[in-house]
Amino acid sequence: xxxxxxxxxxxxxxxxxxxxxxxxxxxxxxxxxxxxxxxxxxxxxxxxxxxxxxxxxxxxxxxxxxxxxxxxxxxxxxxxxxxxxxxxxxxxxxxxxxxxxxxxxxxxxxxxxxxxxxxxxxxxxxxxxxxxxxxxxxxxxxxxxxxxxxxxxxxxxxxxxxxxxxxxxxxxxxxxxxxxxxxxxxxxxxxxxxxxxxxxxxxxxxxxxxxxxxxxxxxxxxxxxxxxxxxxxxxxxxxxxxx
Amino acid sequence: xxxxxxxxxxxxxxxxxxxxxxxxxxxxxxxxxxxxxxxxxxxxxxxxxxxxxxxxxxxxxxxxxxxxxxxxxxxxxxxxxxxxxxxxxxxxxxxxxxxxxxxxxxxxxxxxxxxxxxxxxxxxxxxxxxxxxxxxxxxxxxxxxxxxxxxxxxxxxxxxxxxxxxxxxxxxxxxxxxxxxxxxxxxxxxxxxxxxxxxxxxxxxxxxxxxxxxxxxxxxxxxxxxxxxxxxxxxxxxxxxxxxxxxxxxxxxxxxxxxxxxxxxxxxxxxxxxxxxxxxxxxxxxxxxxxxxxxxxxxxxxxxxxxxxxxxxxxxxxxxxxxxxxxxxxxxxxxxxxxxxxxxxxxxxxxxxxxxxxxxxxxxxxxxxxxxxxxxxxxxxxxxxxxxxxxxxxxxxxxxxxxxxxxxxxxxxxxxxxxxxxxxxxxxxxxxxxxxxxxxxxxxxxxxxxxxxxxxxxxxxxxxxxxxxxxxxxxxxxxxxxxx
Numbered sequence: 001x002x003x004x005x006x007x008x009x010x011x012x013x014x015x016x017x018x019x020x021x022x023x024x025x026x027x028x029x030x031x032x033x034x035x036x037x038x039x040x041x042x043x044x045x046x047x048x049x050x051x052x053x054x055x056x057x058x059x060x061x062x063x064x065x066x067x068x069x070x071x072x073x074x075x076x077x078x079x080x081x082x083x084x085x086x087x088x089x090x091x092x093x094x095x096x097x098x099x100x101x102x103x104x105x106x107x108x109x110x111x112x113x114x115x116x117x118x119x120x121x122x123x124x125x126x127x128x129x130x131x132x133x134x135x136x137x138x139x140x141x142x143x144x145x146x147x148x149x150x151x152x153x154x155x156x157x158x159x160x161x162x163x164x165x166x167x168x169x170x171x172x173x174x175x176x177x178x179x180x181x182x183x184x185x186x187x188x189x190x191x192x193x194x195x196x197x198x199x200x201x202x203x204x205x206x207x208x209x210x211x212x213x214x215x216x217x218x219x220x221x222x223x224x225x226x227x228x229x230x231x232x233x234x235x236x237x238x239x240x241x242x243x
Numbered sequence: 244x245x246x247x248x249x250x251x252x253x254x255x256x257x258x259x260x261x262x263x264x265x266x267x268x269x270x271x272x273x274x275x276x277x278x279x280x281x282x283x284x285x286x287x288x289x290x291x292x293x294x295x296x297x298x299x300x301x302x303x304x305x306x307x308x309x310x311x312x313x314x315x316x317x318x319x320x321x322x323x324x325x326x327x328x329x330x331x332x333x334x335x336x337x338x339x340x341x342x343x344x345x346x347x348x349x350x351x352x353x354x355x356x357x358x359x360x361x362x363x364x365x366x367x368x369x370x371x372x373x374x375x376x377x378x379x380x381x382x383x384x385x386x387x388x389x390x391x392x393x394x395x396x397x398x399x400x401x402x403x404x405x406x407x408x409x410x411x412x413x414x415x416x417x418x419x420x421x422x423x424x425x426x427x428x429x430x431x432x433x434x435x436x437x438x439x440x441x442x443x444x445x446x447x448x449x450x451x452x453x454x455x456x457x458x459x460x461x462x463x464x465x466x467x468x469x470x471x472x473x474x475x476x477x478x479x480x481x482x483x484x485x486x487x488x489x490x491x492x493x494x495x496x497x498x499x500x501x502x503x504x505x506x507x508x509x510x511x512x513x514x515x516x517x518x519x520x521x522x523x524x525x526x527x528x529x530x531x532x533x534x535x536x537x538x539x540x541x542x543x544x545x546x547x548x549x550x551x552x553x554x555x556x557x558x559x560x561x562x563x564x565x566x567x568x569x570x571x572x573x574x575x576x577x578x579x580x581x582x583x584x585x586x587x588x589x590x591x592x593x594x595x596x597x598x599x600x601x602x603x604x605x606x607x608x609x610x611x612x613x614x615x616x617x618x619x620x621x622x623x624x625x626x627x628x629x630x631x632x633x634x635x636x637x638x639x640x641x642x643x644x645x646x647x648x649x650x651x652x653x654x655x656x657x658x659x660x661x662x663x664x665x666x667x668x669x670x671x672x673x674x675x676x677x678x679x680x681x682x683x684x685x686x687x688x689x690x691x692x693x694x695x696x697x698x699x700x701x702x703x704x705x706x707x708x709x710x711x712x713x714x715x716x717x718x719x720x721x722x723x724x725x726x727x
Contacts, residue, residue, distance in 0.1 A: 054588055054724065074591045082589035090516065091582045092523040097497035104501050104512040105590050112498070129492040131523065148589075 002029035004063075005155055005186045006051060011060035013046050013210075020046040021057070022210035028203075030154075033177065033187040035201035037194065037228075039236055043210040044190040045085050045159055051188070052082050052157050065155060078106070081148035085159040085190075087140040091133035095124055095143050098132055099150060106151045118146035121176075122169070137164040145173060149180070156180070158189045162196055174200060198228045208236045250357060257361035276663035278373040285377030289385055302457065309402040309453040312371070316406020319366060356479050363407060371399055394456070401452035401467045408474035415478040493523060513592070513600040520581040530577045534570060534612055538563065560617060560626040561687055561698070564633035565680035567613045568640025569673065572648050574605050576656040584654060588725040594654060595720040602649045602713065606642070613637045632687075632698060636680060639702035639709070646712035647672045653720045676705060 006028040013021040021043045028034045038044045049055035051064055053073025061068060069076040089098045096115055103111025119125055122142040132140060141164045148156055162170045177187060177200065191197055197204055198218065205215040213235045214221045222231045262274075288295070295304070375396040382389065417424040437443075448454055451470065455463035500515035507514050521527050578601045587597065617637060621627045651669055652659035659665045679701060687694045 052589070054726075074593060077589065078591035084586075084589050088583065088586045090520070090586055092520045093497060093516065094493055094495060096495045097493075097519070100495065100497040100501075101512065101516060102590070104497070104515075105592060129494060131491070131493060 002031060004028070005030050005032075006034075006062070006064050006188065008047075008051070008062040009060055011047070011050060011062055012058045013043075013050055013055065014058045019210045021050065023060070024207070024210075024212045026205060026212060026215055028186065028188060030186055031181060031184060032202050033181055033189065033200055035197040035204040036188070036190045036207060037192065037197055037204055037232060038190075038207040039192065042207045042236075044192075044207055046210075047207065048157055048159055048188070048190050052080065053077055079153060079155070081151065081153040081156040083144050083148040083156070083158045083161050085163075087137065087144045087164070089132035089135075089140055089143055089147070092131050094129055094131055095119070095135065095139070096128040098143060099146060102147045102150055108151055111150075114150050118150060122146060122172070138166065138169065141165055142169060149176075152185075154184070155186045155188070158187060160191055160193075161189060162191070162193055170196075194227075194229045194232055204228070206232060206235050250353070253354070253357040254360050254364070257357055258365060261361060261365055274661070277661055277666075278369055280663055280666075281370055282373040282377040282380070285374045286380050287377075289378045289381035289387070292381075292385060305453060305456050308399065309450055309456065312399050312402040313406040313450060313452075315370075316403040316408075317410040319362065319407060319410075352479055352482060355482055359411060359475065359479070363404065366407075367400055367403065371403055372396070375399060394459070397464075398452045398456040401455065401464075401471070402450060404471045405450065405452060405467060405474075408471045408478065412474040412478035412481070415481045419481050491523075507600075507603055510596065510600045510603055513597055514604055517578065517581060517600060517604050521578075524581060526577060526581060530574055530608070531612065534574050534608070535616060538566060538570060538616060559684060559688060560621050560624060560629040560633040561636055561684035562681055563620055564613070564617055564637035565640050565677060565684060567609070567616070567637045568642075568644040569677055571605060571609050571641045571645050572656075574608060575601060575645055575648050576660075578604060579654050579656050584725045586725075593717075593721050594723040594725055595717045597725075598649050598653050598716050598720050599713070601654075602645055602716075605645050609641045609645070610638070613641060629687075632695065635702050636684075636698060639705040640676070640680060642709035643676065643705040643712075644673055646709040646716075650712040650715050650719060653723060654725075676701065 004027050006026075008027075009025050011021050011024045012019065024043075024047060036044050036047065046055065050057050051062055051069060053064075053069035053076040056070045061070070064076050065079050067075050067079065089095075090101070093101060096119060099115040099118060100111055102108075103114065108114060119128060122145070124139060124142060132143065135143070141161075145158075145161060148158070161173060165173065174196075181187065189197075189201070201218070203215070203217055204221065206213050206221070214231070218228055221235075222228055223234075226234070375392060378387065378395065379389070379392045381387065382392070413424065413428075416427065435449075451463045451466040454460070455467060496519060497515060500518055501512050504511035504514040504518070521530065584597060614634065614637075617630060617633050621630045621633070626633075648656060648669065651665050651672070660669065680698070683694050683698050683701070687698065
């Protein structure tokens with residue numbers, strides 16, 4: 001049994017009468033690329049926010065790298081990397097300056113050389129003097145990806161990481177994540193792009209109306225003759241989210 | 244006609260949007276309480292009017308009321324100058340109807356005209372109507388005639404509209420022709436100065452709504468209406484479409500700036516970011532203006548009261564230094580509008596750290612600006628002997644007001660100050676020491692040996708309070724979210 005990186009027990013998060021996350025329990029081990037799949041509004045981002053210390057659960061508990069995010073969110077955020085759903089780098093810093101800012105906040109010594117590496121890797125040389133508010137959506141997404149991984153954390157949370165990216169950069173992201181996993185990293189990824197999950201994830205979880213309706217290797221979830229998309233439709237329809 | 248109806252519908256949607264936005268930010272009850280507080284306040288003033296009129300003539304009260312409403316209109320009318328900033332920055336990722344010209348086939352001028360009309364209706368209903376309603380409610384006791392109150396509603400609204408339309412048109416001209424704006428403003432300033440010094444006419448006659456109140460001459464109603472419509476038309480027609488404007492390029496300076504702010508230790512990085520934001524967002528000018536502007540405005544008011552209304556007020560350098568602290572709130576508000584901080588949500592940074600950073604940045608500003616202002620004023624007023632005490636009063640009142648504002652409002656100053664509960668705490672916290680300092684400053688010259696130590700003692704109390712409030716920021720805002 002590999003070392004547990006994320007442990008969640010009976011997590012619940014309510015917003016008024018709405019249960020965005022409803023009794024979710026799971027474990028993720030070191031070196032996994034776990035994909036959390038779900039429809040829009042199923043509770044993926046809320047669960048990610050609870051695990052990353054951005055939101056407190058109404059009940060239940062979790063541990064990320066051995067730390068409870070509800071108790072010590074700052075510690076969790078300093079250990080992990082997060083790519084949020086909406087790419088929102090600071091308006092008036094340039095891309096390079098944003099990476100410098102991340103380096104200063106995270107106390108990275110060789111931030112200049114790391115920023116060089118990422119700007120070169122993601123082909124962002126032409127925009128390094130442009131403030132983030134004027135960058136294209138794709139470039140902002142690349143920048144946020146770099147910001148989430150520049151400190152080489154042992155665990156990274158990615159919320160819809162391929163949003164706004166052209167196929168070339170989607171491939172580049174996938175390749176980088178493969179290398180990251182080989183170096184011992186762990187990835188928790190929320191997505192509703194099923195082909196991407198099918199290609200990349202070692203295990204997947206399907207969340208519907210706040211409840212984790214399936215979790216396991218793709219072979220355990222997918223029935224004979226149906227792809228991951230077929231399993232997804234079957235499991236989310238059964239929950240009554242579609243009429 | 245169809246287009247007009249559509250425009251009205253757009254205005255109605257914008258008002259709904261504004262109401263939901265504000266009610267969502269500060270809570271429905273608090274949002275509704277604000278106009279009620281204004282109503283109660285004006286009711287109390289109206290009930291006390293009999294006593295007030297024994298010392299102040301009715302005409303002076305009209306002058307003060309209309310001048311204040313005109314100034315209020317001027318303050319809220321800088322749409323063209325700050326509209327884009329408000330839309331793209333203050334609300335972060337929230338989409339407003341104001342931004343629809345970027346996505347839908349709607350002319351920017353059409354949508355902005357609706358935005359302007361919306362703001363006019365909103366502010367009249369939210370502040371001016373309750374103000375006059377308070378006076379109307381006093382009728383059974385005061386015996387004011389209902390037609391007089393309705394007439395006051397008309398003239399007060401016109402004063403506000405004149406302010407808002409003048410400000411809107413000036414800011415629109417400023418954005419399009421900066422040099423032309425400065426030339427226009429310079430010409431008007433010179434003309435008014437010459438007119439005043441040459442005693443060509445009473446300067447209060449420049450406000451036709453006030454003249455309407457004084458004379459009930461309908462020509463002033465017509466003149467006011469023409470001016471409001473004319474200035475609004477100038478503003479809308481000269482408005483420059485700024486969405487999608489070309490980007491400016493910048494060299495990397497984050498690392499260098501953070502080294503410059505190293506003295507602030509942990510806050511140095513956040514201070515460096517705010518400093519860069521201030522420069523690149525072109526907010527430095529408005530921030531300095533927001534600080535020095537009210538002080539200059541105050542100086543003009545005193546000149547007005549002493550010169551025009553002929554009431555002697557014992558103002559000295561210590562009085563201005565007490566005011567400095569009070570006006571620093573506006574800088575704090577500006578610093579919170581620089582950029583949406585939601586990106587910090589995924590980083591190991593607490594909201595309380597950012598709040599403290601804003602306090603530190605403001606302290607640096609206040610230190611430089613207030614010292615310069617008091618030094619210049621001390622030289623002009625021949626009161627350099629009061630400078631050391633004035634500086635102590637300025638620094639301590641600034642520290643107390645800013646720490647108090649930061650403690651009460653965190654990163655959402657402009658929203659929370661509309662929350663009556665927060666506003667009440669803010670008032671209770673700041674007004675008593677401010678009043679005490681003002682009264683002490685009036686008496687200082689007559690007995691410096693007694694009042695000097697009292698003022699110094701109060702300053703140290705304020706500094707002690709500032710320290711406690713600054714420490715309390717961690718507890719109050721440490722677990723808050725950066726997300727809007």
